Amino acid sequence: MHINTFDRYETGESLIHRLDPRVKVVVTVLFIVSNVILPDGAWLSFLLAWGLILWVNQLARLRLDYAFKRSFIALPFALAAITSIFTLPGRPLIALTIGSWELVATGPGLIRFLSIVSRGWLSVQMAILLTATTQFPDLMHALRHLRVPPILVAIISFMYRYLFVLADEAMRLLRAREARSARLAGYRSGGSIPWRARIAGHMAGQLFLRSYERSDRVYNAMLARGYTGHFYTLNPHVMQPGDWVIGGLAVFLLLLLQVIGRLAYF
Amino acid sequence: MLFSPIIPNIVDTFKHDPALHIPDGFLSLSISIVFWIITLALLATAVRRTQDELGERQIPMMGIMAAFIFAGQMINFPVAGGTSGHLLGGALAAIVLGPWAAMLVMAAVIGLQALLFQDGGLVVMGANIFNMGLLTALIGFGLYRSVAGQSRSVRLGVAGLAAWLSVMAGALVTSLQLWLSGTSPLAVVLPAMLGVHALIGLGEALITVAALAFISQTRPDLLEAGAVQARGGRGWVVVGLIVSLIVVLFSPLASSHPDGLERVAADVGFLNRGLDAPYTILPDYTIPVLGETGLSTIVAGIVGALIVAVVAIGVGRTLKRPASTVASDPS
């Protein structure tokens, strides 16, 4: 019994699921770019962008909080931006004294921080929806269509195929180590940090050798099936009129967001 | 038969250093694009070079090695109080696989992490690949190659140093990118990143050395192959040493004099203050004739939308292909 935890795809039948993967990838990237070039404080646009996400979420027949719940992965990085609250010059809001430092939060600083966080958060959610509605092989096809070098796509596809196998091996090595990591009453257990690092390094080396030798076996198997270095693929993706319409609509909406964002700026 | 070890907290085991996987929205578009250009150029070379060296083995080997790096990043060791050291793997990959292969492999890993797990952004992926994949491979291989003929302990020692430096270099460049994008002030982000990664780099160094020790003990032939494989070894050494020197000298300098740097950058115009959009086709989104009024902005927007629509339709027409083409990819 294997659970494929590397599958972020949510099986479903919806407009978004059926959409050509190229359109989905391009729109996702354009969405992210659009957010990034919106000026600080374009709150209406950010809000509308979120509305877009919720709408896509809905169209994909996913639970309304699907993207939201999974979006907190970008959160730790917000720490990097938090300092801008105190360092961007402008109208001071509040002053904090920590030890011998005085930190003054400024208006523009706060706006900058919240804008950065909004951009990051919006981008992550759209990326989540992309992977939730597009199967991995289709994602790879989309990249091929979008002129990503076929070699790179082939390597990533191969990697994905063996990801689970190797991650499984790594997990089992970790588990074996855990099973023998015991403590005896009266003794200091765990070994020194360098010793522990050495063990971890040995495990990594072990995993490397197994992977390397596995790649030999896989290569031989491929040779045996006539592989000469080229991958032939069938192109199942044809852009339908509906795909164009939706793509065009998405671009239009993003442009609208840009306009609104700069309108409010005045 | 043992079931596959899927434990509820498998996602936790993916936790590696979060501070180097930059999400979207934290770098300005211009910085993102600059690094995409650099990354794509280097990756293009990497593809060609590994093609020459590996031939048809290229794809299965690189793919599985990429899976190894991904899986290898799960291997950790407890340090203290719930934290643990992890492997990033750039230096290790470069030493065992050669620099170009390592760049490809790391790029694949970082790409997948971003695409599938939103670990790192899509638009900033060029920068992430550069920081964690290209720079680390360069420093890792360059330094290691410089002591290729020396004794085992020297090589292992230098490998550890290279691993540490590669992490520091990644931290340095990440800080610079964040600063130039106007996300964080240099005075804060640089010392913080460098400080934290001095420790993380130590973990990287220890694991890398131990992994190499294992490999050199069990299959020394593989290490020889990797080191010898890369042509132009001397070039790598030179560049690797130069970059390492830059990292070593620049970091403390920048940490202690961040204001000087800021002034220089502001003067030269690098700094993105974020108040203006970098691209203004129509200046300030107004049509010059109509002047700065709300109406003109709206009209500008509609004009823009129309332009894009026409372009899109035109592009669509040219991209249209007949159904079910069997496409072979020329290598």
Place this chain on the structure above:
Amino acid sequence: MPIVHNSKKLPTSSTSGMAQAGSAPTLAVVNLSFNYPDGHVALRDVSLQIGPGEKVALVGPNGAGKSTLMLHLNGILDGGGHVQVASLPVTRPNLPAIRAKVGLVFQNPDDQLFSPTVFEDVAFGPLHMGLPEVEVRDRVARALTQVGMADYADRLSHHLSVGEKKRIAIATVLSMSPDILVFDEPSAGLDPRARRSLITLMRALSLTTLVSTHDMRMVQELFPRMVIMDEGRIVADGPTEILMADVALLEAHGLEQP
């Protein structure tokens, strides 16, 4: 029709390998249930007791839950119910101590051997426990001797055969002086010679042993008590001789007579 026996009540013809009435069980599993994250119910209300010195075989079709059960014994998995090893409950705070008591030998020896040399692999457990070097060396030597691989200490694990690796894997666990040995499919993938030497080895070990296996001939040879699992439940638990003769029972649960 499935029979469930309480091992303490049934008489047995073999005098060795059965629990002495009244002594504390080495292993006590009470009402253990477990679901995998995807919802699959792996264990349903499993209860099992093993006394000191007992040798018990766990049999059943694939997917019965044997491995899942074993992973609960040293806390790798955590299900609902109660597990106790030598009077120590398997709970999070006790895990480091439990791992010294439960010697789990995985099916694939490659999973178990992660150090470059045999010595380091066998020494890992004692080293982690913080034992002094002299003691560690002593334990390693004894463990390797027990598995018949005394002069393999400096060999590289990577280059050993499957049979040799399996024995080293057992040694890695013996060096921790556990209270109970738990094997997952020990004879799987072994050629007849390696299998024979494994069986000889296991016969010589005097520790309490629980083995999950498909090898019915080995069960008959080595294990006086047999526990049949199917679909997450224990459907039979009793003397091997009696259960092995019940063809209908065996077939009902995907097993065959040896």
